[in-house]
Amino acid sequence: MKSAATRLLVVCLGNICRSPLAEGALRARIEASPLAGRVQVDSAGTGGWHAGEPPDRRAIACxxxxxVDIAALRARQLRSRDFADFDWLLCADADNLRDVRRLAPPPARERVALLLDWAGTVPAGEVPDPYYGHSDHFEEVWQLVDTAAQAVVARLSARPVSGIIGP
Incomplete structure (x- = not known):
């Protein structure tokens, strides 16, 4: 870890629905807290199908x-250097958790977790993929990731922010 800031990477499948919503919620909650400027957030997908594209229009609207404005975000695929650049890789669901852990070098595997579980909001919880759903599915995802974002702020506020934060 090269920076004194805590760095979080949210990971889903294509980086156009769940992870940009989580990135937006996390950034908004962090910027409105005493952690502003001390925690960095990004997102990525395990797949590269949507690389360079903006979030799904329904995610932007939600x-x-x-x-929260996420329209300027652009999808990208998880990179090998992300395992060194980020303190925590927080996955939307168990499939992405498995895939990210499989790609991670052994020392980084302990820093890969489910977002909702790591935040402390839903033990072993998963963020459902709203891609094939309707606007109410995106709203459900927003509620989950925004609640998690609030919990992440509380978690990080309770511990030192520089360096790697333990489980």
Missing amino acids: ARGHG
């Missing part, structure tokens, strides 16, 4: 409805 976040906008909560006062």
